Structure formats: C-alpha cells, structure tokens
Amino acid sequence: MRTSGDVESLFPRLEPLLSRVSKPIQYVGGELNSRSKDWQSVAVRWALMYPDAYEVGLPNQGVQILYEVINERADALAERTYSVWPDLEALLREHGIGQFTVDSHRPVAAFDLLGVSFSTELGFTNLLVALDLAGIPLHSVDRDESHPIVIAGGHAAFNPEPIAAFIDAAVLGDGEQAVGAITDVVRDAKDDGASRVELLERLASTGGVYVPGFYDVDYRPDGRIAAVRPNRPGVPERVVKHTIMDLDEWPYPRTPLVPLAESVHERMSVEIFRGCTRGCRFCQAGMITRPVRERSIEGIGRMVEQGLRATGFEEVGLLSLSSADHSEIGEIAKQLADRYEDDKVSLSLPSTRVDAFNIDLANEFSRNGRRSGLTFAPEGGSERLRRVINKMVSKDDLIRTVTAAYSQGWRQVKLYFMCGLPTETDEDVLEIAEMAHDVIRAGRAATGSRDIRCTVSIGGFVPKPHTPFQWAAQADPETVDSRLRKLREAINADRSLGRNVGMRYHDGEPSLVEGLLSRGDRRVAAVIERVWRDGGRFDGWSEHFSFARWMTACANAGVDIGWYTTRERSADEVLPWDHLDSGLDKQWLWDDWQDALAEFEQDDCRWTPCFDCGVCATMGTDIQVGPTGRRLLPLLARPTSGVTVVDGATSS
Amino acid sequence: MVQRIRLRYAKRGRLRFTSHRDFARAFERALRRAEIPMAYSAGFSPHPKISYVGASPTGVASEAEYLEIGLARRVDPQAVRRELDAALPPGLDITEAVEAGPGSLAERMHAARWRIEFDAPAPEVAAALAALLATSQALVERRTKDGRKLVDARAAILAATVVDPGNGPEGHQRAIMDAVVRLTTPAIRPDDVLAALAAVGGLARTVPARAVRLAQGPLDGSGGVSDPLALDRAMGVGPVGTGVREDATQLDEANS
Numbered sequence: 089m090r091t092s093g094d095v096e097s098l099f100p101r102l103e104p105l106l107s108r109v110s111k112p113i114q115y116v117g118g119e120l121n122s123r124s125k126d127w128q129s130v131a132v133r134w135a136l137m138y139p140d141a142y143e144v145g146l147p148n149q150g151v152q153i154l155y156e157v158i159n160e161r162a163d164a165l166a167e168r169t170y171s172v173w174p175d176l177e178a179l180l181r182e183h184g185i186g187q188f189t190v191d192s193h194r195p196v197a198a199f200d201l202l203g204v205s206f207s208t209e210l211g212f213t214n215l216l217v218a219l220d221l222a223g224i225p226l227h228s229v230d231r232d233e234s235h236p237i238v239i240a241g242g243h244a245a246f247n248p249e250p251i252a253a254f255i256d257a258a259v260l261g262d263g264e265q266a267v268g269a270i271t272d273v274v275r276d277a278k279d280d281g282a283s284r285v286e287l288l289e290r291l292a293s294t295g296g297v298y299v300p301g302f303y304d305v306d307y308r309p310d311g312r313i314a315a316v317r318p319n320r321p322g323v324p325e326r327v328v329k330h331t332i333m334d335l336d337e338w339p340y341p342r343t344p345l346v347p348l349a350e351s352v353h354e355r356m357s358v359e360i361f362r363g364c365t366r367g368c369r370f371c372q373a374g375m376i377t378r379p380v381r382e383r384s385i386e387g388i389g390r391m392v393e394q395g396l397r398a399t400g401f402e403e404v405g406l407l408s409l410s411s412a413d414h415s416e417i418g419e420i421a422k423q424l425a426d427r428y429e430d431d432k433v434s435l436s437l438p439s440t441r442v443d444a445f446n447i448d449l450a451n452e453f454s455r456n457g458r459r460s461g462l463t464f465a466p467e468g469g470s471e472r473l474r475r476v477i478n479k480m481v482s483k484d485d486l487i488r489t490v491t492a493a494y495s496q497g498w499r500q501v502k503l504y505f506m507c508g509l510p511t512e513t514d515e516d517v518l519e520i521a522e523m524a525h526d527v528i529r530a531g532r533a534a535t536g537s538r539d540i541r542c543t544v545s546i547g548g549f550v551p552k553p554h555t556p557f558q559w560a561a562q563a564d565p566e567t568v569d570s571r572l573r574k575l576r577e578a579i580n581a582d583r584s585l586g587r588n589v590g591m592r593y594h595d596g597e598p599s600l601v602e603g604l605l606s607r608g609d610r611r612v613a614a615v616i617e618r619v620w621r622d623g624g625r626f627d628g629w630s631e632h633f634s635f636a637r638w639m640t641a642c643a644n645a646g647v648d649i650g651w652y653t654t655r656e657r658s659a660d661e662v663l664p665w666d667h668l669d670s671g672l673d674k675q676w677l678w679d680d681w682q683d684a685l686a687e688f689e690q691d692d693c694r695w696t697p698c699f700d701c702g703v704c705a706t707m708g709t710d711i712q713v714g715p716t717g718r719r720l721l722p723l724l725a726r727p728t729s730g731v732t733v734v735d736g737a738t739s740s
Numbered sequence: 741m742v743q744r745i746r747l748r749y750a751k752r753g754r755l756r757f758t759s760h761r762d763f764a765r766a767f768e769r770a771l772r773r774a775e776i777p778m779a780y781s782a783g784f785s786p787h788p789k790i791s792y793v794g795a796s797p798t799g800v801a802s803e804a805e806y807l808e809i810g811l812a813r814r815v816d817p818q819a820v821r822r823e824l825d826a827a828l829p830p831g832l833d834i835t836e837a838v839e840a841g842p843g844s845l846a847e848r849m850h851a852a853r854w855r856i857e858f859d860a861p862a863p864e865v866a867a868a869l870a871a872l873l874a875t876s877q878a879l880v881e882r883r884t885k886d887g888r889k890l891v892d893a894r895a896a897i898l899a900a901t902v903v904d905p906g907n908g909p910e911g912h913q914r915a916i917m918d919a920v921v922r923l924t925t926p927a928i929r930p931d932d933v934l935a936a937l938a939a940v941g942g943l944a945r946t947v948p949a950r951a952v953r954l955a956q957g958p959l960d961g962s963g964g965v966s967d968p969l970a971l972d973r974a975m976g977v978g979p980v981g982t983g984v985r986e987d988a989t990q991l992d993e994a995n996s
Binding site for chain 2: 099103104106107112113115116117118119120122346348349350354397398399400401402432
C-alpha cells in the first residue's frame, strides 16, 4: 500500500518544457470546475485516465462523472491524467519526468489506484505508454505494494482479456456506485495493512471486480479456449456488471469541466437516458448497457440549468444511445427550447432515428439557429441487410423523412452506414448509391433547387463481444475496400446526382486491428506489447496508426490475426469473455444471431412484451421509462450576493 | 449598444500557456456565466461585441492585456469586473474596468514593457544585450502559418536594462531584463528578442527564460509606458448603471 508521505508537484520541472511542445495549455490543468484536494487529507487517491489526447479525453462523460463522485467524498481524491503527445513524451523521457496528473501535477505512480476508461480498444497501446512513463511495471505480476492498482473500465473493459496482463482489475458497467465500493475496500485494506494480493482478493470477493490474475485460461489443441477458471477460493466463477437504477439520484457531472484548450465537444452534455433496447445487433453499447433507464424531465431540466450556470457553455447536447426514444422527448425539446430561446443557448440531439417526428424535434432545437445539417443512420444499404442487423428503416421512411427535412429548410442530410456487415454482398452496399441518388432527387423535388447536399459516411463493421454478432466473421480489409471503391463508382456513375453526394470513409485496415483487440484473448497481449515497443501509440489517429507495425508484431508473436477476426465462431466455442456477465443470456444472443442470418427482426421490449434477453432477470433490474406527464421544474433563484450596484452604492 | 467598458486582465502562472483563441473562448463563456448584458452584432449568427487589443503570445505571462465589451444595458464597471473575474478560472484575472471614453483603445497602444527573467549570470545577459543594442538591425526568423519570415528585433527596442536580482530559490544565477518595445506590425515578441540575443549577443539559446508583459500603452515623455485607461478614467463616468442582473437589482432594491 501507498504510504502517506506528501508528494511533490512535478510542475516546476515540467514548466520549462512546455514552451517547446504543441498546445501546452492541455497539460496545465486549472480548468473551471477542476479540483485539487489536499493530498494528506484523504485516505484513498485515484488517478483517472482517459487514454487518448486531452482534447478527446477531457469531454469524456465517464471520467468527469467519476472525478466528481470521488472528489465529493471526504476520504478520497481524484485527479485526471491523459495521454501526452509524442513531442512531450520525448521531453519527459529526456528529463526523467513521469506521467503526471493535470490537476496537481502529481506523479501517477504515487496514487493508490489508476483507473483507466476505455471507450475503444485502440487506446490499449496508450495504456502501456502511460504505465511505462509512470514507472509502473508493465505487467501486473511485477507490481508490488508500492505501485497503484491499475483498474480498467468503460465499454472496452467488457472484454479486458487482451490487456489482462497489464491491468490488475477491471470493472464492468456503471461506475458511479462501483468506485465508491472500491474506495471503501481500498481504504479499509490500507487501515488493516493488507498486502496487495489481499486487497485484490477482497475486491474480487465482492463479485463486481474482475481480477484477471485470479483466473487461469486453458486452451484446446486447436487453439480455442477450453475453460476459464478461478485459481483460488473466494473468487466467483463469473463477474457481473454494475447497474445504477435511478439516474435522478446520480445527476453527474453537476459542474462539468470547462477546458481552456479546444476540445472535440465544445458543449455541455446531459445524459437523458442510459441503455437501449432497439436491439441493433451490431451495437455493443446497446447490448451491454441494458435495461433502459430514463432520467426524468425534471432531472434533465435541473442538470441543464445548473450545468449552464456552472460552465457558460452555449450548447447543450442531450445524450443517449438513441435520444429521440426518450418517452417525453417531445415535451423536453419544446420546454427547453422555450426556456432558452432568448439566451442564445443552442440544444442538440445526437443519435437520432429516421422518422418525421425527428424533424419536428430538430426544428424545435433550431428555432433561433441555422438549419444546416441533419444526420440519419440507416446503417445498412439494403432493406434485407437492415433486417439482418435489426435496424428497421424502410427506404420509403427515409425518403419521406429527408423530403420533410429539405422542405423545412434543412440544407444538408448526412447518412451513416457500415460496410462489412454479416451476410453483406456487393449489391447490398451498392444500394447505398441508389439511396443517395434518391435523396438528392427528393430534395430537389421538395425545394425546387438543384443545390442539395447529401453526405454518405461509412465505417467498417467490427464484431464486438456481448452482441449477437460476437460469433460472426469480420470482413477482411480487401473486401471492404473493394466494396467501397465500387460504391464510389456507382455514386459517380450519374454525374448530375453524384456531384451533390459526398462520400466519407476510412480504409479497412484499422478495423481489422480493432477486431483483433475487441475479440482477442490473453495471447493478444504479446502483440500489443510488441507494437508499443515498436513505437505504436495513438492508434485511433490515422497519422499515428501503422497497419504494418501491427502485422509485424502479430507475425513475431505467432498470432494469426485472421483466426481472431475473419473466423466465424461456432455455438459451442468458449469465448474469451464468457466469464464476464453483461446479463445477456448466451443462448438468447445465439438465437438472435440465428434470427439475423434468417433475416428475422426483433422488437423493442419497451413497447412489446419481454423477449428474455436475460439482463433484467439476472441483474435484478427493470426498464424505467415514462411518460410521467410532468414538466420542467421552475428555474432556481439565482444567488444575489456581491452582485448588485445601484447608483454607485455597493450592497451585497 | 448603450455602454462600452474597457477591461484590463492578467494571464498568470500556469494559465500563461493559454493562447489568445483559448482566452477568447473562456472569456465568452465567462460573459454568459456572469450574465453580463452583452450587446450582440446583427446578422444571421449574432456575436457578442468584444474587441481585443494586441494579445500577448502563448506562453508569455501578462499583467497588461486589454479588451473592450459593448453592453445592451448600463451597468457598473466594478460589478462587471468582479463578476467576470469570479467566472474565469484563477490565473485569468480581470484587474480593472472603466467605462470607455472617447477614441480607440487600440490607437493608444504604442509600446509595451516586458520583464524577462533568465536563468543565467547577469553579466552574461548584459553583455549580450549591449551587443544587440550596439547594432542597428537584428533580423530574426519567425515561423508563421505561411512559412518563415524575417522580422527586425532590434529596431523595436526603445530601451532595455539588465539587473542581477540575486540567486534563485535553487541557488541558480539569474538576470532580469526590463525592456520597452515599440508595438510595431508585426509586433516584436519576447521570443524574437531572445533569438536576437542569441544571434547577435551570443547568449545560449538553451537558457531558460520567462517573460511577462508588465504594461502596454502610450509612451510617456521619459520613455516609459503609461496607463492606456488614464484618459477614460479622467473623463469620469456619467450615472453609474445597475448590477449585472436585473432580477438581482430588484431584490436588492426591495431589501434596502
């Protein structure tokens, strides 16, 4: 365990280096609503990391929530750390300065816990950079009482096996309550003088913290997993995810961080519900965050009000996996738009679906702004493929929706698709071109103008754990690239329509690596380590990603990337994450996979009877949806102290 | 717009790494948090009326940055100063506010006074400075968005001295340069002066140096930089406005 001695700030040594790096403001902290608690005043100290650049990591809601929840405790503190860019990394190594937190510039190695939030597997190499910079041994087995406990969280932690060697523990699901429980265990263990292993045993025995070192994996001669078993008593066979049941009890972040540096989301976010039961079969987020739990209209109103007052942001994003699905979204949109119409605060609703109701919402949100662009996500090019992925949008729906959008003054429509979906053929993808052409035709007819824009944005599909597609073969990059080439040709085949269609896509190679890391097992760790030693970092950035580096590392580590990615799994295969319980019943997932292949759709349990996905039964949870029929709460009275001057006389 | 207020602000400590763009974003958010009744530009996407005057470069601390805001309602400048300062993070500090008098603030900015602290023996820095001042021109290269260009770092220096403040906290030798620099276009920055001290005076480029802008404004008769807000202050102000928030005013009136 960590001793209680004081820890000096690294800032005096860091400061002279900052004028030599790009955007030094990202390393200095001091953001509005950031906190810096006294080191000696608390028992448990967390370093929270988002393993990407500050501009991406700072807006992350998960980190901001945990930062605030932990810092509200009298007995704990949390500070943030982000990946440093290679220019600063080189200087830190040259001057012997370790990975630091931006709040008080304390060395990450001095904390009790290092919590790392993984939204994507492409952050794995950045974990290794940070551990190495911090002076923390790369492998869990090499750490002792003087090192932090390294805990992974976030969606990618639902299969932490590829990084099992590098982390001490992983937590699945909602973190709000889990960090509190872990903090309690760590505090008591420090009081008791417990050893590192004892502490990990106590965490594992709760059933809600996965300690990979306490499980052994056996392999069959053909390379598949034979079994994953606990290797000591008191460790559960399966580790379950955490679920908070009342979002109104957790109105975080209450005081969102306001960066001085420019970040990817220059807005405040309010999560209006968590979970999604639309059942899109490709969507890991929708599967692992069940059930749907709505925040109440009053709770949303208060978070928007307090957050705006605390930050001064001029845009509020109402976040969730499918925001238009909130049972009272119409009232929320109208009442918020009424309230903030004169305040030059704009509202946005990411993640929406394809129907006319959406246009009404978008119109509410753009009352005093420009009707620039609307985004829809049909995801699959053909109606057949959309049945496979369970994204029930007909082409007629789409054309009706975009016609309404264009005729109400929207200037641009953006359409999201995926390429490389299970059962996909060239013809499915080529239908995207027809759809885009029809959108332009519909827009021209609706507006009488030829100047109509449609952007088609395409991502490579990566099968994810805990989804019905977890057994599917990933399409190889050559197939994806060739289909996208043909699609581009088809879009441009009609010049008069094609020139109004923009096409955005990435090549298929990064998706293959993401596929390896998503469905990999413990043997993939050797690849990650080799890539990192070979200079790999910031793999989510095209200017830093090197496919060749990953392929070389696979070859040298004896890992066949095709076996992990383009191979279809069978029903009886033990999957690397089977001992990690997202609540989804494996048999239900398999049946849904078979339904996908048979092109059968699955309903949404919010509006139809329960279809036994397994989550509520095993987790003791329930869907929580309105409508409640209530209204936004009245605005809070503003504080008036120290504000007012009347005729030159100050009164406070 | 019914009132213009001129503000002086400081960039201190670690927030000296705030770029001008970063500051502008933070300042607009602070205006909203503080509920300053801003006047907005007309047009399709209205912007609050803010004019910045000669911002110091990223990484350089400053005690003397200036801007002007236009308001839709009369308010007391001191209330604006207090509220805005509270709405900005510590290190970005609003230090003065006065109601704008006649004339343009930007046109009063003739020179700036810099203090540059070096971790080097004072005689060494003084010798480099003497060599620089002895020349009539010192062209240094500056990287810009459009490539590289040459600027003359010597011509803009009106006066400069070096003193020895004694050793620093870790026992290292220090030198402090005080320089008055004419605000030219493009403006000469501390970095340009450092480059010239290296090129002409032979001062090692690796010597750590920290710069802070102490003042900017009109040149006074004795070669110093005087307060650019003095004129506004001397004009006095008419009837002082109300508090920043209308409803707060009403509450206070009810209480008094």
